[in-house]
Amino acid sequence: MAMMERLVVTVIVAVQLLHGVAVIATPKTVDLIKSVKLNGLKDEEILEALSLNKTENSDNYTLAELIDHLGNHTAANQQPAQQDRVWIINSTETLHTNTFYVFDATAKIPSGLLNGNVNQFGDFDECVGVQGSEGIQGQYCLAYLKLDMDDSRPDLKHLHRLLHSHYAFNSNLTDPGHRVPRFSTVNWAVCTPASCSPQDVEVSLRHAIAKHTAQTGLKISVRVDSEMCQRRRKDSYPMEMIVASCFFMGVIALAVVASVYDHYELSASELLLSFSLKRNFNKLISLERGEGDIASLHGVRALNALMLIVAHKSMAMFFNPYINRTEMAEYLGKPWTVIGRAASLYTDPFIMLSGLLTTYSFVGRLNRTGALDIKREYLSRILRLVPTLGALIIFCTFVMPFMGSGPQWNLVVTHHADICKKTWWRNFLFVHNYFGFENMCLTHTHHLGIDTQLFAASPLIVFLLWKRPKIGTVVLTVLAVLSTMLRYKVTYDRQLNNYVFFGTSIKQLFDTANHSYILPTHRLTVYIIGVLTGYLLRTFPKDYKLNPIFVNVGWLVSTLMFVAAFVGPAPMGSINYIYNPIHGAVYNAFSPIGWCILFSWVAFLSHTGNSNGILSRIFAWRGFLICTRLSYAIYLTQFPVFFYNVGMKRGAEYYGFIGTLLNVKELTWILISSVILTLLFETPFQNIKNHLLRKPKMPVATEPTGNEKSKSE
Template identity: 65%
Template sequence: MGTFGKVLIFYFLIQVVLARGKTVNILTSGRLATIKEEEILRVFSQNKSEASSENYTFAELVSRLANHTDHFQEEIWRTNTHEGYKTNPYYDDFTEEIDREARRFLQIVPAFDPGAGNVSPECKRDADIFQRELNKFTLWAFKMYDATAKMPSGLLNGNVNQLGDFDECLGVEGSEGIRGKYCLAYLQLDVDQSRPDLKYLHRLLHSHYAFRSNMTDPGHRVPRYSTINWAICTPAACSHHDVESSLRHTIAKYSPQTGIKISVKVDREMCQVQRTKPLPRETIIVSLFFLGIVAFSVVAGICDHYDIPTNDVIHAFSLKRNLLKLFSLERQEGDIGSLHGVRALNALMLVLAHKCMAIFFGAYTNRTEMSEFLGKPWTVLGRAASLYTDPFIMLSGLLTTYSFIGRLNRSGNLNIANEYLSRLMRLVPTLGALILFCTYVMPFIGSGPQWNLVVTHHADICKKTWWRNFLFIHNYFGFENMCLTHTHHLGIDTQLFALSPLMVILLFKRPKLGATVLTATAVYSTFLRYYVTYHRRLNNYVFFGTSIRQLFDTANFSYILPSHRLTVYIMGIFLGYLLRNYPKGFKLNQKLSYIGWTVSSLLCLAAFIGPAPMGAIDYIYNPTHAATYNAFAPIGWCALFGWMAFLSHTGNTNGWLSKFFSWKGFLITTRLSYAIYLTQFPVFFYNVGQTRAAEHYAFIRILFNFKELFWIFLASAILTLLFDMPFQNIKTVLLKKSKFSEALKPSKLD
């Protein structure tokens, strides 16, 4: 509510107080008549204790009783004891004054009528009670009115999303069993296209169309930026259909002949009441499971600390051992030092890019100013989010090949079953823990206007489709229908890993043929990205005016398909093969080194800075630009990191860049990187769901939210210590036992 509205409310309250002062017959007023003899005696006793004068007049007694009554009435309003007052307790005494002030006030700031239009009989009944009590200025009805969004200031600066007062609405308990229900309605404004004046105002209202969306777009993963969120507080008996009908009926009275058409939609999941039901059984079981894991890890750590004899499984969960392992700075044999820095840099960039997406869910008083600010060329940092996953795919191919060829050099064969088992032991426990938490626990640890959209809706999807994630095929069922959408990378990487033995063995045994086949496959994958992007008008780069549908199509037809990500994976395979075949003492020609640095740096800059003009506010989509970016940017971005890894591993550089990326501290971020990837969106969406009011956008404060980053790292450390590391320890034990058993088997020559 604006300043003008607040002034009106204060004016009304002052009038009520003054109206009370107009009553002449104080002793017969309704409230004073209820005071018992004990209260009068108490006033006399207070007077005796406070003053020694015997000249205690009747006028003084009346004055004291009036003051006592004032304190009693103030206590009613201050302590909010509305359970005993389902109607205004002053209305009978001041009917004329309250009716007059209510009529004046509601003429200036009209109240939303939940019973307008074609609504259910139950909704109509409670709406009539609400209107009756609101006209009496009964506290609970006034709260319901107060919690509903009003026309704000700053509309032309993008202050269009009005979240009302979520907690005040849910806390309403009125007469005849009425309780408050909070609904976040969606409004879509369309203007007469022949009116350039309205078109410009429409552009400002919608913050230069940073995204274009409509009410039918999925809003749980990418925000419906063009849709206005408007809070309605209504009696709980009114369904979402009732709210939609009454809101449409109300808007229809004002919108005709304005040049503006307003569409309305209210989803069931966006209407909430106060939770009164007990926690579901599944939530209790899962919570006890997590508590059990914590207790087990602590007990295992105590046993480890005091050298109490236990088995290998208990040792695997030792909190002490895993903490020491997490913060250890010792490198393993064959470790490629610079890769840890590459992983840390891209993990940080990915967190910031994902944060940029989460920002657009929020309500801001200066959203138009925010959009203009984000039209600067340097915002490529957030717009190029798709780039930051490519190095992880390249590193996966590199490390897989490096490991496989090492085994092939030693024994001449691969135990593919063991490799797949090792992969599953690495990924499944941590992923499973996150799915359990986000599906059964997270929906019950918070609330807010958009909580059901960004938290509960994801949980509902996971309840239906969780099995796809454990089979690592969830990336084939559409971005909007995916449990934990951000885990699509796991599906891509696992599917490419499943093919890796075939590609690596071919390259190892038939180098020329293998190199030819892999190069042709990489070229085909690059061509595929270009072709699909151009003909389907996709875009991996988030530009001004991109539609939500275009973003989802880009994901579904290109970004989440392994066939479109093969190029950088094959780059990693070639790099892993080179690192195994070139010794650490290999000396590269200085001229070739300079050429390599120059070419790889230019490719990286071209991939990162080249598309910056596409982020301008006045940019017009060009499918050639989009196709070129999608096809070649991943290659350019990964080229520098690959070249740096080769030089660093072979000992051909001691430059500051290589030293920085090889810093031992990045070993810790490497161990946390998988969990950081998993936990960042749950933390972002928790904060989005909890947000209850619009805030002023300030770039540094919003993007670099250190409290949020702290929770991401803390959640990642907990997930790593309780699930990732213990099961990696168990995997190591199982593989050692398997190798030991194979060593004990008699050979065929015996």
Template identity: 70%
Template sequence: MYDATAKVPSGLLSGNVNQFGDFDECVGVEGKDGIQGQYCLAYLQLVVDQSRPDLKYLHRLLHSHYAFRSNISDPGHRVPRFSTVNWAVCTPASCTAQDVKNSLQHAISKYTNQTGLKITLQVDQDMCQVKRELVLSKATIATSFLFVTVFVLTLVGAYYDHYKIPASELLLSFSLKRNIQKLFSLERPQGDIASLHGIRFLNSVLLVIAHKSLAVFFIPYMNRTYMSEFLGKPWTVIGRAASLYTDPFIMLSGLLTTYSFVGKLRKNGTLGIKHEYLSRLLRLVPTLGALVLFCTYIMPYIGSGPQWPLVVTNHANICKKTWWRNFLFIHNYFGFENMCLTHTHHVGIDTQLFAISPLMVLLLYKRPKIGTIVLCIIALISTILRFYVTYSKNLNNYIYYGTSIRQLFDTADFSYTLPSHRLTVYIIGIFTGYILRNIPKNFKLTTTALYTGWTVCTIMFLTAFIGPSKMGSLDYVYNPIHAAIYNAFAPIGWCGLFLWIAIMQHTGNSNGWLTKLFSWRGFLVTTRISYGVYLTQFPIYFFNVGQTRTAEYYEFFNVMVNLKEIICIFLTSIILTLLFDTPFQNLKNYLLLKKAMSTKDTIKISKME
């Protein structure tokens, strides 16, 4: 047990402060009289005498320039307690968390008296682990059976499909053969806006990078101080501007919804709102439900490690209590701390905006002038709200040195996860969808207008992306005006270029390399797995964080370009798409088509009568 307990290492001033000891040796200890090893990960918060400049400087190096500021009481399951030291202690399993705390406090006090250093300790019972016996709950068994059933359905469906055996369309909807063909098909749907697939791909990649940038802060790097200094370079805006990369998805949702709705209004004179809502639910719920079930009842059993209870088991316990909020798409209103699968807040926002979209589209379609004025006012109010709340509550959507966990959570709760604060780009998408549906195919801009548009949109894009890079420097001091301007206007500038590309490509006004790149047919495949990529990336990141047992050496490309992790995200997204997303979309199309045919038959009979 002593051997498995963490010791004071070399390189403390390089940030090598988090010591995980030997997890497997500790939980594997078995002695006489039933003595068993227990691994506890204690949290230590170091406070120094502020009148001592030498200690303040050492404290800054120990905590790697405070890339994040945290308190020992902050929840660490979503954002790491970067200012807290993690220290492993191996004890007999009969010891309580309080026993471990008292023992560690006694040991530390002998070395910290009259040093100007004060250490606060916290040991959570949840972070004390013993060797587990595999005892599956009924819910876990039922969930496993469900996944096996769906997998068997895909194989049986593929068998019937391949050998042309007559079968119900419900069964064939799960055919693995049919769904693989659909997934990798490069045939464009009718009315497809080609460049949107490339836009979605680019922002998906940037979002994966940004989320990975957050996950690495959980890892106990031996050269963590170097990592913080390295991430203070201007180009690391790519990881710090994570909030920007979700805005194009909201914008695209408004664009595609309006494009579809206006087309249906022209063709049928009505939207069929019930049909649209039902279609939306069948599109989102099965895949989301599969992920919630997996992360809640299966994932906790397939791994272990020093931080496993924090980043995996804790999430599962939250989901057991609050899963119903996710399926009502209201989970984004209950705060990041208590949200099941926090990264799915975007699904809630998008669904709520979709729910009110018929009102906005109908107003714009039936009363274009009034609709334009009303939507512009709503978009302006949304922008003002973002500015005001950010400034008045000292929030920040951009991750700077010294960002506190409390500030990040408050930013999410008071702005980022609220649909009222994301309406601006959604309404911009509505206007764009309306324009693309109404603009003549042969509409051509003058050369001056074309170059002016490209120039203005490019400047807006670069200003939104590169402009705030100074906020990522080590010596940056938080300014609420900077944060408020960024939160209010950066989403508009970031989305502007993508909208211009979509309009130019769809109307044939531009056939340059950029529009050709975004319109590449291969992006059709990435679009089909984009929902799966969005859902699976964080569980994979947290799985790896929970499994990490030792300090690693930070090298940017080796850490960020983790091929195993990238391949895992790609494969799990394909699996989730083939087992749940595509089959249930097939079912949706079949059931709604069957309902439509039934309605037509009823109309024909009534006319004959």
């Protein structure tokens, strides 16, 4: 019992030293800690940690000056001038000098440390709201702490494991934290006067911790980033934010004017009416299928979009502090959590669908005209993708950073905006996936780069397949095999893993993304599956009947491959899993094939009339047409919504699987923002594209034949 008490004291005192900021002190110099006691530190012993360094050029108080001016005076020894000195919070509340908001807003030792309640955000709003009558201003710093133990204390291993929630993710202070959370890092709020620089805070914390953790077996590293020290924003909004806001208000005004013209059937340009909310909303909710529509693909897209939202939310929630984070890790350290860990798997069908639809469209044109207008195809794609993407980049870069605040706001919102200010041009050239996952503007848009680069090569691929089917099939099969081998080799050689296994490191996740996941050569296999499927859908007539035995065998093989791709990696989600590069290589090489082959098979059977089973009928439900029209906007908006909520989070909450993962309010905002983005940008520019690229009808003196009419249409 004595040993356990000593261990608990060691851990608690080490962490307690991390909030070494207080504003309760006497004017005389004091020693910070004379002894270690479970009942905490005395008022006179709290402050020295951050009083060691002073910022010379400052418009505000240094911490030493704060101590001098805000001593713990009693009513008996206060001078009249001192009795009148007050702190002001939001200009509405005044309190005497012996009430110290800076100390109150700093994180304190909580209960439940061994249940993972180690991330303490203090009181953000109280800290940044502090204003002193003599110009003192509060500054909120979120310090990063890495707790390690040396080999001399093996008895601390169990406590260390519980504090770090079984190492669900392994991270270091040097890992990029804006896209993937540094799960193993402790976030500890420190409220200081604004005169303290981040370097002051970091050096002082490091000094205090080193001084009082000697011979404890604990090694605590400290990092305080300048972007994580925040004050209340007092400056006026920058011109770029005002211009961006005016741009969006202008688009809204244009849509309203177009809606008025459309509703009252006033004479107007077709380009203006392209922005009509009435017209675009009716298109959005229409359940009419277009000519040549492949019905089952809408359900495939909807299913994978939903799975992708769940997987992305699973990653985003690890940014937040939880009072039961260790319990959460134990709950998520089970094989069934494959549903959230296989995020990469759910993007493969979108690449497959892109290849399928591109080939289906191109082969149709080649059958009619014998040629492809490549410039027209490229221009069509640009008009379809760029306006919506550009609107999101402008919003996330220049508007969103000023829409809120919070302990991690600068990390997950402002930091992304700063990257976009420097690298936005890469996104518009669709080459941003070659510059590293951590340096990418809106990292979740890497899929657009991959898809566009594969689309750029598709005219050559499809033309070869259409002109020389046998040779084209052999060439594409060889390319698919080479891509599969490349994924296996790179994953094994570099110790990567496309599956987020329990205990994976942040470095490994970024390496996997940079060396495999975001490269088109590694995603080529599923694109070729889509290309071959699209060609078959154009080649086989809709009433073509397959041999029932062949159909049954196809169902059996595709289903087994699908289940193997999804369930096979489940053991890697176990809390006791030990990384094996062969597991990662096999998963990265073959799971995309197994996952996509079933969807390809369903599309082929449904479109050729060989299947009308329950799965085909579900995927062909007309309601999924709306999901298809919103899918691009949902893909773009989900991470901004997730990161907005992460940035606004003020403190720890209780983790509950259903309530946390399936946040109805969050899902509603994703849907609302997707509808807005679709109605204001995607659909209007689709209308403009159709108007500009519409081929003029040739005047004829007589009624055209059926063949001529089909060509003109």
